[in-house]
Amino acid sequence: MSSRNRKKSQLPAANAIDDIQIWLAQGESDFATTSSGVMDISNRGIDFTTKMNVTLPIKSGCTLLAQQDQTKVLSSKPYAKSSPAPKNYDRRAKSTDSQDARAVSRGMQTSAPIQPQWSNDVKGRRSSRAHSDISIPSMEPSRVYYLDEASDVHEMTVLNSTKVSFGPGFKVINVMTGFESHWVILSNVPRGTDVSQVRNILRPFGEVLETHRNFDRNHHTTISLRARFADTKQATEAVAALNGADVLGTTIYARFPPNNMKSGRAEIQDTCLRFTWDAPSWTGYAGYETLAAAEKAMEMARQDKSWGKAIRPSIHDGTPTLGPVTVAFRGMPNDLKLTYLRKFGRPEHTMQQMEKTASIAHVSNVIREELQSLGHLITFRHNSAPYSDGKVQIHAYFPDSPSAKAARDLFDDPPESIKRLRGISILVEHLQYMSYTLGSDIFKVLKPDVEDLSRSFEELDPNNTIVESQDTAQTSTLELHGADLRSLGDLKHGFERILRGEVLKENGQCVWDTFFGSAAGLAYLRKLQEENPDVQIQPHRRRQKITLHGSTAARLKVRTAILEQMNKLRECKTLRIPIPCRLVGPFIKRSLPLLQEQVGHENLTVDIASPSVLVRGDNAFELVRVAVQEALHSKCSTSASNVAKCPICLDDPTAPIVLRCGHTWCKACLTNYFSAAIESRTFPMTCLGDEGACSCCIPVVVAREVLGSDEFDELAASAFIAHVRTHPDEYRWCPGPDCEEVYRVGPADTVLTCPRCLRRVCAHCHVEYHEDVTCAEFKGGLEPEFARWRAGKNVKHCPKCKIAIEKVDGCNHMTCVVCQVHICWVCLKTFKKGETVYDHMRSSHGGIGV
Numbered sequence: 001m002s003s004r005n006r007k008k009s010q011l012p013a014a015n016a017i018d019d020i021q022i023w024l025a026q027g028e029s030d031f032a033t034t035s036s037g038v039m040d041i042s043n044r045g046i047d048f049t050t051k052m053n054v055t056l057p058i059k060s061g062c063t064l065l066a067q068q069d070q071t072k073v074l075s076s077k078p079y080a081k082s083s084p085a086p087k088n089y090d091r092r093a094k095s096t097d098s099q100d101a102r103a104v105s106r107g108m109q110t111s112a113p114i115q116p117q118w119s120n121d122v123k124g125r126r127s128s129r130a131h132s133d134i135s136i137p138s139m140e141p142s143r144v145y146y147l148d149e150a151s152d153v154h155e156m157t158v159l160n161s162t163k164v165s166f167g168p169g170f171k172v173i174n175v176m177t178g179f180e181s182h183w184v185i186l187s188n189v190p191r192g193t194d195v196s197q198v199r200n201i202l203r204p205f206g207e208v209l210e211t212h213r214n215f216d217r218n219h220h221t222t223i224s225l226r227a228r229f230a231d232t233k234q235a236t237e238a239v240a241a242l243n244g245a246d247v248l249g250t251t252i253y254a255r256f257p258p259n260n261m262k263s264g265r266a267e268i269q270d271t272c273l274r275f276t277w278d279a280p281s282w283t284g285y286a287g288y289e290t291l292a293a294a295e296k297a298m299e300m301a302r303q304d305k306s307w308g309k310a311i312r313p314s315i316h317d318g319t320p321t322l323g324p325v326t327v328a329f330r331g332m333p334n335d336l337k338l339t340y341l342r343k344f345g346r347p348e349h350t351m352q353q354m355e356k357t358a359s360i361a362h363v364s365n366v367i368r369e370e371l372q373s374l375g376h377l378i379t380f381r382h383n384s385a386p387y388s389d390g391k392v393q394i395h396a397y398f399p400d401s402p403s404a405k406a407a408r409d410l411f412d413d414p415p416e417s418i419k420r421l422r423g424i425s426i427l428v429e430h431l432q433y434m435s436y437t438l439g440s441d442i443f444k445v446l447k448p449d450v451e452d453l454s455r456s457f458e459e460l461d462p463n464n465t466i467v468e469s470q471d472t473a474q475t476s477t478l479e480l481h482g483a484d485l486r487s488l489g490d491l492k493h494g495f496e497r498i499l500r501g502e503v504l505k506e507n508g509q510c511v512w513d514t515f516f517g518s519a520a521g522l523a524y525l526r527k528l529q530e531e532n533p534d535v536q537i538q539p540h541r542r543r544q545k546i547t548l549h550g551s552t553a554a555r556l557k558v559r560t561a562i563l564e565q566m567n568k569l570r571e572c573k574t575l576r577i578p579i580p581c582r583l584v585g586p587f588i589k590r591s592l593p594l595l596q597e598q599v600g601h602e603n604l605t606v607d608i609a610s611p612s613v614l615v616r617g618d619n620a621f622e623l624v625r626v627a628v629q630e631a632l633h634s635k636c637s638t639s640a641s642n643v644a645k646c647p648i649c650l651d652d653p654t655a656p657i658v659l660r661c662g663h664t665w666c667k668a669c670l671t672n673y674f675s676a677a678i679e680s681r682t683f684p685m686t687c688l689g690d691e692g693a694c695s696c697c698i699p700v701v702v703a704r705e706v707l708g709s710d711e712f713d714e715l716a717a718s719a720f721i722a723h724v725r726t727h728p729d730e731y732r733w734c735p736g737p738d739c740e741e742v743y744r745v746g747p748a749d750t751v752l753t754c755p756r757c758l759r760r761v762c763a764h765c766h767v768e769y770h771e772d773v774t775c776a777e778f779k780g781g782l783e784p785e786f787a788r789w790r791a792g793k794n795v796k797h798c799p800k801c802k803i804a805i806e807k808v809d810g811c812n813h814m815t816c817v818v819c820q821v822h823i824c825w826v827c828l829k830t831f832k833k834g835e836t837v838y839d840h841m842r843s844s845h846g847g848i849g850v
Contacts, residue, residue: 152699158717159740161755169684169697170677170719175731178755179743180232181256182209184239187224188252195225201247202227206234214402222250224402226257233744240750240763256753269433271404274481275367275394276427282354283330284338285316286347287323294325297345301329304343312390313344322349331390357423360392366417367426371396371407381469395431404430429463432488434480436495443468443476449498450478457491464491489758493736501538501549504559510545511562513569514679517541518602524565532558541678541714575621578612583631587613588649591627599623611692647688648673657706661696663689670698671706678714681722728801728818732766734759748775799828812849813837825849 153173155165161178186198195211202208207230214224229235235256242254288294298313316328329341338352368380379397398404411418411428418426438446450466457464463483468476480495482488504511515521516539525546529537535550535558546562548555579587588606596604599620606613615624644662646653648669655667665673665687677685685703687694704712724731724742734741736757743752746763753760760769762778770778794807801819812825813834822831826845831837841848 152701154700154704156713156716158713158720159742162720162742164716164720166700166716166719167684167697168699169686170700170703170716171684171697172720172723175720175723175742175744176232177731177742177744179256179741179752179761180236182228182230182232182235183257184227184229184235184242185224185255185257186227186242186252187255188222188250189225190248190250191221191223193223193248197248198225198227201242202229202238205229205238205241206231236744236746236750240746269435270401270430271398272431272433273396273398273404273407274429274431275396276391276429277363277424278357279331279390279392280334280355280357280359281331281390282334282352283328284332284341285320285322285351285353286327286329286341286344287321287349288325288327288345288347289323291325293345294327297327297347300344320351322351323347355423358421363392363421363424363426364394366421367394367396370410370415370417374403374407374410431463431481432485433482434488434492436478436480438476438478443478446498450495453491453494453498457487457494461487463487466491466495485753485758486760489754493757501536501547502555502559504546504548504562506563506566511566512544512546513566514605515565515569515602516546517679518600520600520602528558528561572617574614574616576612576614577624577628579628579631580611587628587631591631595624595627647690647692647694657702659687659689659696659698659702661687661689661694663687663694663696667706670702674703674707674715675711678711678718681718681725683719683722725818726820728803732763734761735767736761796825796828799823799830812841812845 152168153165155163155174158164163176164172165174167173184202189198195213198211199208209228209230211228212226214226227238229238239254239256242252245252245254286297288297294315298315301311301313304311311332312330314328314330316326320326327344327347329344332340338350341347341350364380364382381395381397382393396407398407408428408430411426414426443450454464454466457466461483463481464487465481467479467481469479478495480488480491482491513521516525522539525537525539529535532550532554534554535548537558538547538549539545540547548558550558592604592606599615599617603616603620604613604624613624613628615621644653644664645651646656646666646669647663649666651666653664653666656664657667657670658664673688674685677683685698687696687698689696703715707715724733730745731742732745733739734743734754734757736754736759739754739757739759741754741756743754743761743763745766746752748764750763751760751769752763761767762769762775764775765778767778795804796807797803798805798816798819798821800821801816803816803818805814805816805823807814807825814823814825815821815834816823822834822837823829824831824837824840824845826841826849829840831840838848
């Protein structure tokens with residue numbers, strides 16, 4: 001809803017308490033895409049002063065407000081007082097002229113108050129300049145922002161790896177998802193192909209800025225080629241169309257470069273080769289008097305952790321025979337002496353049999369020399385003794401993936417220097433891995449869970465491993481190695497789940513209420529954590545979820561307590577009391593702080609966009625009802641004055657900030673306006689001057705100026721989330737568990753790889769890629785199942801985004817939780833503003849359906 005229409009869309013507010021309309025904020029069902037109508041009881045003639053607690057039809061569990069009915073709610077954080085003027089500020093300073101005002105157009109602070117001196121013939125609500133006959137208070141220096149919209153564009157990374165360009169008001173201008181890249185790699189291109197031929201193939205998809213040919217010494221008939229498009233969307237379309245296409249007399253393959261696959265914590269690499277061979281060892285023989293003594297000795301050898309799992313004992317038949325029962329101890333490291341066997345029981349006799357194999361140092365040098373002959377800069381990492389399972393491993397790291405692949409191909413037919421290594425068989429693997437750097441203290445806490453995770457994956461495939469190395473006393477590095485991309489993605493998901501902790505859920509939905517983001521809610525969680533020191537509780541207001549870290553038993557106790565608190569919150573009704581625009585400022589400044597102290601900040605908020613007061617609980621309602629009545633009957637209103645007033649508090653601005661439209665805000669009021677938008681997700685953010693009718697978007701640089709870095713990032717993320725939800729035909733969320741990556745909707749049979757969870761996603765069906773099944777076949781198989789589900793339910797499709805919506809109860813005014821469009825449930829007509837739906841329902845259908 002645009003700010004220009006905000007005044008018209010306000011809920012009707014009367015001038016007497018008897019006419020106040022009370023709106024019950026209803027929640028949605030457990031179905032993720034359900035919307036519920038808002039119950040309209042404004043014209044029933046109910047005397048709320050006596051009947052409020054007995055006449056409202058209330059369904060149990062219909063009281064959560066902030067997210068479930070998509071109501072715009074102002075943060076309950078009390079309005080802060082403005083900071084005093086700087087100590088070095090000269091209050092005798094004169095007003096600056098228009099040239100000085102332009103000098104600070106980028107948000108610079110002036111040495112004197114700003115009073116633009118523009119001509120008196122430019123006036124009116126739509127004037128883009130301040131009036132010369134309206135003085136701006138000179139008690140404090142002003143910050144003036146007269147940025148034109150073209151220059152107020154800011155690019156930043158949100159939600160891990162999505163690059164977003166924001167314009168004024170945090171309007172999304174351009175998006176490059178983590179799935180996308182400007183670069184496209186074409187492989188299996190015939191070696192004699194001219195670059196101009198390739199450009200002709202790419203030209204239908206968009207402008208190609210540059211191309212590079214890559215020659216592979218191990219492939220004499222084909223080449224690969226890198227092309228950079230001007231736009232990521234063009235590159236995505238090219239990959240989708242050309243991967244597996246028959247052109248140039250062959251089948252070519254198109255993909256994004258591997259270094260595009262990143263996550264919020266680590267980056268996938270395929271630049272490593274792992275060389276594995278048996279460590280040099282000898283076999284020891286020992287004779288025992290009885291079988292029981294021999295079995296006890298073998299168990300002692302298996303429990304010997306000094307040398308990993310290298311020693312492999314077994315009963316030996318044949319020569320040599322050293323007693324009634326002979327045990328062979330294979331895999332004895334070369335560093336051990338024969339006397340070491342005396343640790344395993346009391347053998348009668350012992351014998352040592354040396355194996356003639358090349359030394360570890362010699363094998364390592366031969367491998368290193370062969371790899372360096374390729375001309376690449378290589379880094380080696382050698383595992384140290386004791387060697388797990390008696391295996392030596394060398395990891396060789398290359399500057400890029402093609403170099404690693406060329407080195408791997410070199411060992412398909414081993415060089416002569418490798419063949420001459422006596423008694424050595426080397427396994428060469430091209431690994432895909434991810435590297436994480438953690439604080440040593442953090443890793444120490446996580447280590448038991450990480451080791452359990454590593455063991456479970458190694459049982460599925462020995463190539464699934466987690467390798468630890470201590471960088472310094474403060475940091476440790478963990479490398480996750482997977483047998484294939486899917487295994488690595490699963491291993492990564494399990495590891496990052498340990499890092500993230502448990503997201504508290506109920507019936508598949510994140511447990512959250514605005515209470516947990518309030519001061520009282522945070523105090524409740526802190527006390528709960530003090531009572532349960534083995535659990536770390538982390539509330540996330542922006543993502544509206546709670547994360548728990550700790551053992552399973554300890555987490556269960558905390559989970560139970562939080563769910564009990566949620567049930568108490570659901571039992572409380574949340575009511576909306578509309579108030580006139582002229583009373584918003586006085587109510588916020590005079591009544592709100594006192595009321596919040598009495599009933600709790602978490603139980604009383606003001607929605608500036610409506611405008612209205614939101615009250616939770618019957619006990620709080622009576623106090624607020626009286627306060628609103630007093631405000632309605634009071635004489636307070638905007639006084640006629642030539643002094644610019646803050647659009648929020650309607651008072652002289654403190655720490656004033658002047659926007660491009662000429663309206664002046666208190667810094668504290670503007671800060672709270674930004675904070676409220678994080679929860680309400682109402683964008684673009686416009687000035688609320690002229691009683692909400694000003695359409696000027698607030699520059700992004702203003703938010704960066706008044707907010708802390710964390711809160712600014714939350715605001716940017718909230719704006720992008722709102723954009724995604726209102727553009728379901730263009731963007732969707734990755735279907736991976738707890739994944740927050742966004743991808744661009746693609747044509748049928750388009751396959752993408754998520755940069756965070758590494759899952760392959762069908763960009764057309766919005767599910768994990770359905771291998772060997774076309775999109776048409778996949779959707780055809782889902783239709784009968786969906787038809788069975790919706791049978792007997794009140795389900796319809798959103799006319800705008802086509803998502804399925806189930807109506808649980810309430811009136812026929814529905815709001816799609818995905819695209820936010822307002823819908824008449826009877827005829828499915830859509831509206832931009834909520835209040836026009838009621839006019840339509842009364843005129844076209846004879847009522848609102850309650």
